[in-house]
Amino acid sequence: MDNKKSVLDLVKQYVNETAPINATEKEKKKMIDAQVILLLRV
Amino acid sequence: MKKQEKEKKYMVSQKALKKTLEERKTRFITTSNLQEPDRVPILSQINAYAIGFCNKTAWDVFEDPDLERECYRKANEAFYFDGLSIFGLNHPFKSYFDVGSETYLVSENGVTIQHKESSHMDADEYDEFIADPIPFIANKTAARKIPAFDKDYPENYEALKKLFNSIKDFKQNGAENRKYVLEEMGIPIISSRSAPHPLDNFFDFIRGFNGTLIDIRRHPDKVEKAIEVLTPYYEKSIPSSKEDAFPWLFSTCHIPTFLSKSQFERLYWPYMRRCLMAANDAQTKYMALLEGTWEQHFDLFEDIPKGAFIACIENDDIIKAKKRFGDRMTLAGGMPMSMLKYTSKQECIDYVKRIFDACAPGGGFIFTTSIPPLTTEDLNVDTYRAVNEFAHEYGKY
Numbered sequence: 067m068d069n070k071k072s073v074l075d076l077v078k079q080y081v082n083e084t085a086p087i088n089a090t091e092k093e094k095k096k097m098i099d100a101q102v103i104l105l106l107r108v
Numbered sequence: 109m110k111k112q113e114k115e116k117k118y119m120v121s122q123k124a125l126k127k128t129l130e131e132r133k134t135r136f137i138t139t140s141n142l143q144e145p146d147r148v149p150i151l152s153q154i155n156a157y158a159i160g161f162c163n164k165t166a167w168d169v170f171e172d173p174d175l176e177r178e179c180y181r182k183a184n185e186a187f188y189f190d191g192l193s194i195f196g197l198n199h200p201f202k203s204y205f206d207v208g209s210e211t212y213l214v215s216e217n218g219v220t221i222q223h224k225e226s227s228h229m230d231a232d233e234y235d236e237f238i239a240d241p242i243p244f245i246a247n248k249t250a251a252r253k254i255p256a257f258d259k260d261y262p263e264n265y266e267a268l269k270k271l272f273n274s275i276k277d278f279k280q281n282g283a284e285n286r287k288y289v290l291e292e293m294g295i296p297i298i299s300s301r302s303a304p305h306p307l308d309n310f311f312d313f314i315r316g317f318n319g320t321l322i323d324i325r326r327h328p329d330k331v332e333k334a335i336e337v338l339t340p341y342y343e344k345s346i347p348s349s350k351e352d353a354f355p356w357l358f359s360t361c362h363i364p365t366f367l368s369k370s371q372f373e374r375l376y377w378p379y380m381r382r383c384l385m386a387a388n389d390a391q392t393k394y395m396a397l398l399e400g401t402w403e404q405h406f407d408l409f410e411d412i413p414k415g416a417f418i419a420c421i422e423n424d425d426i427i428k429a430k431k432r433f434g435d436r437m438t439l440a441g442g443m444p445m446s447m448l449k450y451t452s453k454q455e456c457i458d459y460v461k462r463i464f465d466a467c468a469p470g471g472g473f474i475f476t477t478s479i480p481p482l483t484t485e486d487l488n489v490d491t492y493r494a495v496n497e498f499a500h501e502y503g504k505y
Contacts (some may be wrong), residue, residue, distance in 0.1 A: 072243075072251075073246040079265060101244045
């Protein structure tokens with residue numbers, strides 16, 4: 067993944083763009099974890 | 109017909125549908141409380157079979173939710189059922205294929221969707237996984253199995269965004285399907301949500317069939333630790349406060365049939381028991397598909413609270429299980445899929461009669477197939493129709 071964002075970075079970017087505006091960092095972390103777990107089944 | 113008359117007719121049919129829905133729900137609730145309902149409830153496990161039943165392919169329904177709904181409705185209404193285990197595809201498979209994933213495949217018959225054995229973690233990577241599973245799953249497991257993520261940025265991000273958005277749409281479609289089944293078909297779906305076991309997911313999606321089973325034998329401590337660190341991400345599926353008594357919490361148990369009694373007791377039973385007890389505390393129930401043979405693990409079921417567990421039996425002897433656990437748990441099953449394909453209508457009916465005579469008394473019994481039918485070749489339609497019609501009549505208490 068040289069010169070590329072890691073998959074975790076991509077998930078973080080997605081959560082940052084789609085999370086409710088007032089979501090706390092802790093809530094965002096939970097959302098990131100949940101999205102990563104979703105990737106398991108893909 | 110005048111508008112007013114049409115509306116009146118619609119209201120009458122809606123009222124009748126609601127009544128039928130309540131009767132069917134009551135059948136499941138009563139039997140799972142180990143009491144005799146008016147009839148033995150009959151459960152559908154129809155999944156991708158519905159697609160073949162309507163002479164369509166998986167590819168036809170992947171991008172047409174209306175067609176998917178039509179297929180599942182037609183197939184489920186072709187036989188007598190009181191409840192459904194699922195209605196619609198259980199994954200947004202097309203979205204998975206679009207990012208290059210090979211986790212699933214559509215069989216040559218164009219209907220059956222299969223899970224493909226694969227491993228996305230090496231035997232020497234346990235320490236890294238255990239140190240922090242989330243970066244590992246994202247940057248190793250997902251990166252290895254999803255080729256679209258290996259593209260340059262922002263192409264890879266666009267692929268990820270499209271994938272997540274399609275999963276969101278898929279969940280929304282699932283919710284709409286659920287509403288449709290209740291309101292338009294008058295039939296309940298027996299589970300509200302799924303509680304997958306972390307070890308099953310590790311087995312299915314991370315280390316694979318061979319890898320996990322070898323590791324359990326060579327270094328069980330590492331596997332145990334990996335499951336321990338994975339568990340917190342699955343706990344949100346476990347009820348934490350009072351829930352509706354019905355529908356139930358549901359789990360499909362994949363790995364236990366391959367485990368010895370001691371392996372099961374150490375690596376699987378603690379979390380499974382936790383789900384079961386949490387469902388019981390929340391005043392609902394835990395239903396599990398016991399894939400394969402489980403008799404080797406049955407001793408552990410002795411201390412399950414009365415009425416807390418609904419076990420779907422695949423290969424175990426349901427009559428034997430009823431004799432042992434009939435006073436404390438509900439058993440679902442009774443119709444081996446192979447009989448619906450290879451034996452005569454009368455032989456099947458005689459078999460069902462024997463099963464009902466042994467399993468229906470006292471309640472705690474749901475009639476269903478041993479496994480879900482996956483293709484039209486799995487069963488003879490006339491036989492299955494006759495079996496369920498007979499079961500509906502003979503199952504009257």
